[in-house]
Amino acid sequence: MSNQPNQAIILFDGVCHFCSGAVQFIINRDRKGYFRFASLQSTVAKSLLADQPELQNTDSIILIENGQYFTMSTAVLRIAKNLEGPWKLLFPAHIIPSIFRDLLYRYFARHRYRWFGKAQVCMIPTAEMRERFLDL
Template sequence: MRAIVIFDGDCGLCNGFVAWLLRHDRAGRFLIAGSAGEVGRAALEASGLGTGIAASSIVVWDGGAGRVRTDALVRIARDLPWPWRAAGTMRIVPRALRDAVYDQVARRRPRRVADDPACGIPPADMVALWRSRLATAADVTALAGDTPAPRT
């Protein structure tokens, strides 16, 4: 099942993570959306989390409840190939402890102004892949259970 990763397009760490994810998600299980864009905001609303959460946390939404912080990272790891899937074992660490570490990293993350924070800043060698994985309003609707999303 596909999921949408919603991230802060002005966050250097978030952009770097999304680039890493796209390089390792060979099966194309994850779509991406910047939290400042219409699609990202729609996905956040559909997830039940509200639009403010993505300013300080990466969010993964697959049609059910949205996952944030380390729960989002565990969800991502679960769908990646080995050896990255092994990172999902971090779920054995109590959530309060893992999220405290996550929050400390998030407070120190580098900020950079994106031309379009709705979709972030792709590395030059990844522009085509990045654009091909941008979620659409149809993807949000499909995950919400209304209709299948057409993908080309």
């Protein structure tokens, strides 16, 4: 399964309350439907990552765009670049070396369950959102 040139795929932690909220945030600011979604726990994600052994145990965001895989702060900035509104103004932060950006990202990711909680099962999208998900 590959994404089309005018679409990108976001793999997210489906049991993370913050991550599920972030997906809803993205959908609300992506009216053109550029992003599609699948939880990291899904068979779709496992299939998409089959030829990416270094990413198969990742438990945070992965962006697949134009055949390339982006993680951590780079994924977040590339997503922001494609959102409507002021969020695209975050993209110039990509000039900061990822080693520094990812320190902050890893700190947040390490504490996200404690701060926002963790569900027992992956989020179930609303009927309006279902078409944007690959694993339903």
